[in-house]
Amino acid sequence: MLDCKHVVDELSNYLDDEVAAALRQEIGAHLGECRTCRALYDSTRRILRIVTDSRSFDIPEEVSERIVQRLMKKIEP
Amino acid sequence: MGFFREVEQPAAFQPFVALRETLGFVPNLFRAQTLLPRVIEAEARVAAAVLFNAGALSRIQKECILLKVAAAQRNAYCVAAHWQVLRGLGVPEERLERVVRAHRAAELPADDHALLDFSLRLSRHPTWVGARDLDTLRELGLTDRQILETVLVAALTEFLCTLSTGVGAVPDVTPPVAFDTAGAGDAAGAGATAGAGEAAGVRLGTAAEAPWDAPPPAGHAASAGPYLATAGLRPETFPPFAFFRERFGFIPGIFRAQTLCPDVLDAEAEMVGTVLLKEDLLTRTQKEYILLAISATNLNTYCVAVHCEMLRNLGIPDDLSDQIAVDHHLAGLSPADTALLDFALTLARRSAAFGADDIAGLLRHGFSEEQALEAVVMTALTRFLNTLQMGLGTRPDFRPRRAFPVERVNPRTAAAGPTDEAMGHLHGEGPEPDPDDDLVTLARARDAKAFGELVRRHAGRVHRTVFGIVRNAEDAEDAMQDALLRAYQSLDDFRGTARFSTWLTRIAVNAGLDKVRARKTHDSLDDLRDDAEDGEFQPRFVQAWGPAASPAASDDPERAHARAERRALVEAALLTLPLKYRLAVMLRDIQQMSTEEAAAALGLGVPTLKTRLLRGRLMLREELAPHFQRRPADAWRDGDA
Numbered sequence: 279m280l281d282c283k284h285v286v287d288e289l290s291n292y293l294d295d296e297v298a299a300a301l302r303q304e305i306g307a308h309l310g311e312c313r314t315c316r317a318l319y320d321s322t323r324r325i326l327r328i329v330t331d332s333r334s335f336d337i338p339e340e341v342s343e344r345i346v347q348r349l350m351k352k353i354e355p
Numbered sequence: 356m357g358f359f360r361e362v363e364q365p366a367a368f369q370p371f372v373a374l375r376e377t378l379g380f381v382p383n384l385f386r387a388q389t390l391l392p393r394v395i396e397a398e399a400r401v402a403a404a405v406l407f408n409a410g411a412l413s414r415i416q417k418e419c420i421l422l423k424v425a426a427a428q429r430n431a432y433c434v435a436a437h438w439q440v441l442r443g444l445g446v447p448e449e450r451l452e453r454v455v456r457a458h459r460a461a462e463l464p465a466d467d468h469a470l471l472d473f474s475l476r477l478s479r480h481p482t483w484v485g486a487r488d489l490d491t492l493r494e495l496g497l498t499d500r501q502i503l504e505t506v507l508v509a510a511l512t513e514f515l516c517t518l519s520t521g522v523g524a525v526p527d528v529t530p531p532v533a534f535d536t537a538g539a540g541d542a543a544g545a546g547a548t549a550g551a552g553e554a555a556g557v558r559l560g561t562a563a564e565a566p567w568d569a570p571p572p573a574g575h576a577a578s579a580g581p582y583l584a585t586a587g588l589r590p591e592t593f594p595p596f597a598f599f600r601e602r603f604g605f606i607p608g609i610f611r612a613q614t615l616c617p618d619v620l621d622a623e624a625e626m627v628g629t630v631l632l633k634e635d636l637l638t639r640t641q642k643e644y645i646l647l648a649i650s651a652t653n654l655n656t657y658c659v660a661v662h663c664e665m666l667r668n669l670g671i672p673d674d675l676s677d678q679i680a681v682d683h684h685l686a687g688l689s690p691a692d693t694a695l696l697d698f699a700l701t702l703a704r705r706s707a708a709f710g711a712d713d714i715a716g717l718l719r720h721g722f723s724e725e726q727a728l729e730a731v732v733m734t735a736l737t738r739f740l741n742t743l744q745m746g747l748g749t750r751p752d753f754r755p756r757r758a759f760p761v762e763r764v765n766p767r768t769a770a771a772g773p774t775d776e777a778m779g780h781l782h783g784e785g786p787e788p789d790p791d792d793d794l795v796t797l798a799r800a801r802d803a804k805a806f807g808e809l810v811r812r813h814a815g816r817v818h819r820t821v822f823g824i825v826r827n828a829e830d831a832e833d834a835m836q837d838a839l840l841r842a843y844q845s846l847d848d849f850r851g852t853a854r855f856s857t858w859l860t861r862i863a864v865n866a867g868l869d870k871v872r873a874r875k876t877h878d879s880l881d882d883l884r885d886d887a888e889d890g891e892f893q894p895r896f897v898q899a900w901g902p903a904a905s906p907a908a909s910d911d912p913e914r915a916h917a918r919a920e921r922r923a924l925v926e927a928a929l930l931t932l933p934l935k936y937r938l939a940v941m942l943r944d945i946q947q948m949s950t951e952e953a954a955a956a957l958g959l960g961v962p963t964l965k966t967r968l969l970r971g972r973l974m975l976r977e978e979l980a981p982h983f984q985r986r987p988a989d990a991w992r993d994g995d996a
């Protein structure tokens with residue numbers, strides 16, 4: 279019933295668990311049948327896990343402290 | 356014949372038997388819907404209850420109203436059919452010509468003139484109808500029951516006209532009027548009928564017969580409905596009301612206003628059950644989308660309010676409903692649902708432009724013929740309900756929706772489904788307490804130390820946000836400084852409707868964008884404003900991934916790279932994304948904000964955020980997959996295994 283396009287369109291919502299139960303079931307069924315969508319889903323899920331755990335653009339401790347000190351000088355009376 | 360495949364019905368198919376008895380033939384309009392016999396049954400019941408059953412108006416009066424309104428809609432099919440029916444009832448052709456062309460010149464009683472005027476007004480200028488128009492009818496001695504029947508016939512005509520256009524019904528007899536269909540059915544303003552309907556034998560009415568075509572006097576909006584008397588029917592004793600209460604949780608005012616015609620209510624309840632509530636073809640949500648989108652373009656506040664509420668009960672966030680009402684193209688719906696609404700709106704609003712191509716387009720989006728037919732019937736039903744509501748003047752069943760600031764929607768649960776928790780929050784209860792509340796209170800009292808503590812707590816968040824925008828360490832530090840100072844200075848503007856962290860992120864986004872603007876580099880901000888998505892994004896690198904590709908290899912891609920290397924890869928990939936997609940992914944996947952928080956921090960609607968997020972994630976996957984993907988030889992491409 280669902281076509282691949284529809285599954286890709288909902289992929290992000292599906293990963294975030296933001297689809298209604300009925301659609302969730304349909305997508306799950308599609309992923310069970312369709313290797314292409316399954317591969318896309320698996321890879322996106324894994325990549326996002328890597329991205330989320332990457333600590334990308336974290337602030338170096340010394341930068342953080344420098345900025346706080348400079349800010350406090352400006353706002354403390 | 357029509358646009359849809361016809362399916363032979365058994366000789367005993369009840370609606371066709373009844374139509375043959377009443378009309379002497381089965382109209383093509385119904386033959387064209389034999390893919391869905393249940394729908395024909397429901398339609399035939401409503402048509403019979405409104406038109407054929409004995410009531411306060413005569414059959415000829417009703418048919419004349421139908422003929423006149425169909426002619427005003429330039430619907431050749433309905434004009435031909437009901438011209439034929441009226442001839443069969445013994446009305447001479449020259450009188451019919453007058454009714455169609457200039458009913459004021461026809462020798463009709465004053466109250467018949469008035470009913471035709473009122474029906475035309477309801478059909479052509481529904482938003483102008485007010486209590487004043489009904490008073491005019493009552494002064495002529497018309498009863499509320501007669502007025503209700505008039506409203507019902509006008510609404511039924513809208514229904515039949517939409518249906519006949521949607522199914523491509525071929526006239527059963529040669530139409531007496533040739534129509535220049537340009538502009539037919541569109542809701543054009545005053546004088547739309549004048550001269551536009553060039554006829555072979557008969558011309559349509561002119562604007563000279565104008566009472567129906569005059570705008571309401573000032574103050575019209577104050578005339579509140581419902582306009583008509585009602586009889587006290589109760590769900591305990593009146594099954595249609597029990598049905599509405601059971602299925603909707605309440606009896607919509609539009610039905611409570613029709614109690615003078617209980618048999619019609621009975622047929623309407625069946626129609627609602629058959630067309631709206633069945634879920635085996637289109638989903639209920641798709642049907643509610645159609646109702647909402649068309650009602651919104653018809654400026655029907657009542658129907659918009661009711662169907663937003665129904666969508667809310669189906670777990671659709673208000674934000675999405677609002678966006679569909681305003682412009683469904685920006686609602687982030689699937690392409691199929693977007694096409695469905697385009698289809699319905701074309702049929703409802705620009706019927707002259709509607710044709711077989713529209714049906715074919717819907718089928719190309721994966722809809723079945725039955726679903727396309729159901730979409731036609733839903734569109735017709737919406738016009739029926741919209742017209743009915745305007746004629747009855749019912750008030751919204753719910754207090755006018757207050758605009759929920761998107762920040763108040765509880766993160767993560769709101770879009771998940773119709774849970775009590777999500778509903779509670781949508782109805783205005785506050786989200787979980789903000790862990791920053793205490794410090795924020797102190798900081799607002801100009802406690803610099805408290806603010807310093809907040810800054811330490813959120814330094815990472817602010818830094819990531821601005822870095823993702825400005826893309827280098829030096830500018831990031833500057834932008835961060837600006838953002839924090841700005842936040843401190845505008846603490847009084849923070850009302851606590853959003854979380855402090857969301858509010859601070861929004862300030863950081865703005866500070867970052869200001870920095871980029873000041874820099875005037877090639878990283879154009881134009882793409883932030885451009886909400887037209889840049890064509891289809893077709894994911895590649897799909898086939899080689901997945902368990903089936905190399906079952907022997909480690910399932911843990913993280914082992915492929917040292918942590919620092921992985922971080923560098925992710926950062927580089929993020930920085931290649933266009934700004935608007937990068938921001939969506941940054942806030943959602945790096946900052947771990949909820950969809951609602953991320954949308955609020957970017958000043959976007961949730962659907963727009965979701966659209967950008969999907970695109971951004973797919974792009975990011977595209978960028979990163981080669982680095983973490985196993986080659987056929989089960990070797991990591993850029994690292995040890």
Ligand SMILES: [Zn+2]
Pocket residue numbers: 281282285308312313314315316
């Ligand atoms: Zn697929």
